[in-house]
Amino acid sequence: xxxxxxxxxxxxxxxxxxxxxxxxxxxxxxxxxxxxxxxxxxxxxxxxxxxxxxxxxxxxxxxxxxxxxxxxxxxxxxxxxxxxxxxxxxxxxxxxxxxxxxxxxxxxxxxxxxxxxxxxxxxxxxxxxxxxxxxxxxxxxxxxxxxxxxxxxxxxxxxxxxxxxxxxxxxxxxxxxxxxxxxxxxxxxxxxxxxxxxxxxxxxxxxxxxxxxxxxxxxxxxxxxxxxxxxxxxxxxxxxxxxx
Amino acid sequence: xxxxxxxxxxxxxxxxxxxxxxxxxxxxxxxxxxxxxxxxxxxxxxxxxxxxxxxxxxxxxxxxxxxxxxxxxxxxxxxxxxxxxxxxxxxxxxxxxxxxxxxxxxxxxxxxxxxxxxxxxxxxxxxxxxxxxxxxxxxxxxxxxxxxxxxxxxxxxxxxxxxxxxxxxxxxxxxxxxxxxxxxxxxxxxxxxxxxxxxxxxxxxxxxxxxxxxxxxxxxxxxxxxxxxxxxxxxxxxxxxxxxxxxxxxxxxxxxxxxxxxxxxxxxxxxxxxxxxxxxxxxxxxxxxxxxxxxxxxxxxxxxxxxxxxxxxxxxxxxxxxxxxxxxxxxxxxxxxxxxxxxxxxxxxxxxxxxxxxxxxxxxxxxxxxxxxxxxxxxxxxxxxxxxxxxxxxxxxxxxxxxxxxxxxxxxxxxxxxxxxxxxxxxxxxxxxxxxxxxxxxxxxxxxxxxxxx
Numbered sequence: 001x002x003x004x005x006x007x008x009x010x011x012x013x014x015x016x017x018x019x020x021x022x023x024x025x026x027x028x029x030x031x032x033x034x035x036x037x038x039x040x041x042x043x044x045x046x047x048x049x050x051x052x053x054x055x056x057x058x059x060x061x062x063x064x065x066x067x068x069x070x071x072x073x074x075x076x077x078x079x080x081x082x083x084x085x086x087x088x089x090x091x092x093x094x095x096x097x098x099x100x101x102x103x104x105x106x107x108x109x110x111x112x113x114x115x116x117x118x119x120x121x122x123x124x125x126x127x128x129x130x131x132x133x134x135x136x137x138x139x140x141x142x143x144x145x146x147x148x149x150x151x152x153x154x155x156x157x158x159x160x161x162x163x164x165x166x167x168x169x170x171x172x173x174x175x176x177x178x179x180x181x182x183x184x185x186x187x188x189x190x191x192x193x194x195x196x197x198x199x200x201x202x203x204x205x206x207x208x209x210x211x212x213x214x215x216x217x218x219x220x221x222x223x224x225x226x227x228x229x230x231x232x233x234x235x236x237x238x239x240x241x242x243x244x
Numbered sequence: 245x246x247x248x249x250x251x252x253x254x255x256x257x258x259x260x261x262x263x264x265x266x267x268x269x270x271x272x273x274x275x276x277x278x279x280x281x282x283x284x285x286x287x288x289x290x291x292x293x294x295x296x297x298x299x300x301x302x303x304x305x306x307x308x309x310x311x312x313x314x315x316x317x318x319x320x321x322x323x324x325x326x327x328x329x330x331x332x333x334x335x336x337x338x339x340x341x342x343x344x345x346x347x348x349x350x351x352x353x354x355x356x357x358x359x360x361x362x363x364x365x366x367x368x369x370x371x372x373x374x375x376x377x378x379x380x381x382x383x384x385x386x387x388x389x390x391x392x393x394x395x396x397x398x399x400x401x402x403x404x405x406x407x408x409x410x411x412x413x414x415x416x417x418x419x420x421x422x423x424x425x426x427x428x429x430x431x432x433x434x435x436x437x438x439x440x441x442x443x444x445x446x447x448x449x450x451x452x453x454x455x456x457x458x459x460x461x462x463x464x465x466x467x468x469x470x471x472x473x474x475x476x477x478x479x480x481x482x483x484x485x486x487x488x489x490x491x492x493x494x495x496x497x498x499x500x501x502x503x504x505x506x507x508x509x510x511x512x513x514x515x516x517x518x519x520x521x522x523x524x525x526x527x528x529x530x531x532x533x534x535x536x537x538x539x540x541x542x543x544x545x546x547x548x549x550x551x552x553x554x555x556x557x558x559x560x561x562x563x564x565x566x567x568x569x570x571x572x573x574x575x576x577x578x579x580x581x582x583x584x585x586x587x588x589x590x591x592x593x594x595x596x597x598x599x600x601x602x603x604x605x606x607x608x609x610x611x612x613x614x615x616x617x618x619x620x621x622x623x624x625x626x627x628x629x630x631x632x633x634x635x636x637x638x639x640x641x642x643x644x645x646x647x648x649x650x651x652x653x654x655x656x657x658x659x660x661x662x663x664x665x666x667x668x669x670x671x672x673x674x675x676x677x678x679x680x681x682x683x684x685x686x687x688x689x690x691x692x693x694x695x696x697x698x
């Protein structure tokens with residue numbers, strides 16, 4: 001295990017490699033990728049399809065175990081932790097927003113938002129108070145313009161509404177890091193803009209560290225830094241500081 | 245917390261789970277109901293079989309003992325020993341012998357006809373039982389059998405003295421009086437005052453020949469024990485009269501013993517009493533089965549019902565197994581259907597254990613709901629089975645339970661809390677077992693593969 005990274009970093013990945021066994025052949029998708037996400041920073045990760053950015057994102061989000069390398073989060077080398085500790089870390093410190101929303105179809109918008117709190121409660125780290133947490137979730141959804149849609153199920157909501165529910169779910173436990181994978185990819189331009197505004201507003205307000213994966217250059221312009229991923233590696237000269 | 249919440253939600257949102265719940269309900273309900281009814285049959289049969297027997301039967305073997313001595317041919321030494329035993333409430337000597345029932349006049353032709361008929365020839369044979377009435381009343385249910393009102397036959401005039409000449413008899417015949425089983429009376433068309441000729445034979449151990457003996461008797465009345473075998477073949481008479489009929493070669497063949505607390509000593513009494521009586525020189529051997537409880541005597545009959553009960557239990561247990569397998573199939577389907585949910589939950593921080601718990605809980609909700617409903621329906625069904633059967637019979641005009649076949653006029657059922665609890669536990673166990681496979685598969689689902697699932 002390497003030395004812990006600078007405490008000012010919310011997330012740090014070092015020399016991450018990932019291989020898959022496909023048809024009896026080992027194919028390496030990530031070839032030693034590095035990434036440093038500072039606290040409160042908006043970081044954009046761009047790259048062509050097949051560059052390995054989704055795999056990298058899954059490794060950073062503690063969903064896919066790297067073949068080699070380290071991911072540091074909260075001062076801990078995440079992939080050396082037990083599965084349960086990693087799940088707890090994912091639950092409390094990382095918020096996910098996916099392109100396909102990934103809401104549970106059997107739950108209402110409000111129940112989807114409260115779900116991470118219920119899961120956190122199972123670790124004993126959060127005392128579950130149904131009415132309080134539901135009130136918090138309702139407040140967040142109301143803030144996102146969904147006050148009238150609390151009891152609606154995902155299939156009764158539009159794409160933009162679903163993504164707003166997904167953002168609320170990602171933020172309900174107050175994580176330090178928000179990972180957004182093509183959050184506007186399934187939305188039309190106008191709706192996508194509004195969802196992105198919402199994400200960026202919340203990021204600023206909560207001083208979140210945002211890792212945004214996108215194809216869209218317009219989105220990257222609204223981030224502090226953009227990293228280009230190519231052939232399973234972050235290109236050394238790709239760091240672009242974009243003035244606000 | 246969320247595992248219970250989610251599993252319950254998945255259960256309610258998927259009506260297919262109703263199949264699993266229904267299957268378990270039917271399995272548990274049927275098992276409890278059938279086992280309760282079989283237990284009821286067993287208990288009723290026990291009581292019926294028990295009717296003519298005391299708790300213990302002591303039947304010494306008339307062979308030389310190992311020390312060269314013989315057990316006494318008189319019953320009195322054995323009775324004295326038993327009367328002195330604190331475990332014994334009453335003891336009654338029996339002299340049991342076989343005989344053929346024949347009649348005179350036109351009835352003699354009937355007897356011949358029965359002997360020639362391959363299907364009915366056994367009906368002419370009877371079991372003669374000589375008893376001491378006072379002792380017999382204390383040790384067995386003979387009094388109740390004599391007092392029994394019946395459609396055919398006639399009660400003896402004086403129950404306390406059943407072998408005395410009935411006050412209502414105005415005939416002149418001088419023979420001794422006997423009491424015959426109700427069905428035996430019906431077969432031979434015997435009534436109070438009918439004359440029967442009993443024919444028997446006595447083996448002679450010296451010559452190796454059997455010497456016939458026959459004597460006429462008068463019917464004083466009938467008895468009904470409720471056990472077909474006895475009611476169709478037994479004839480009661482005074483023990484000394486029977487001994488005289490047998491040329492005084494036997495005075496008793498066994499002693500029926502009623503215990504103070506049978507349940508307390510049922511497992512040990514055969515060995516203990518056998519050894520004690522043998523030591524007193526009253527039994528041939530301590531271990532040859534000369535002392536037997538009534539349950540040992542009727543083991544084959546009771547064993548058959550118990551076997552049937554066990555067999556029904558196994559067969560109906562298969563319904564629960566099939567229901568548990570249904571839950572397995574439903575859960576396998578749900579795991580496939582909920583693949584993406586599994587990925588989402590993992591991304592939100594759920595552990596493998598939590599995912600396993602969620603699907604295991606769905607199975608357990610099925611089992612809990614099904615077995616609770618099944619237990620309620622099974623118990624209610626067992627309690628009300630008689631009314632249910634009567635309603636079904638009258639509604640569909642089909643006789644489901646023929647009351648003339650059995651010795652009881654209702655369908656007996658005995659609900660045992662142990663059976664209910666063990667059936668419910670069995671259903672929960674098998675469902676848990678069958679649910680664990682899909683639940684385990686769900687927990688092993690890779691979150692990224694799950695999220696990509698369509």
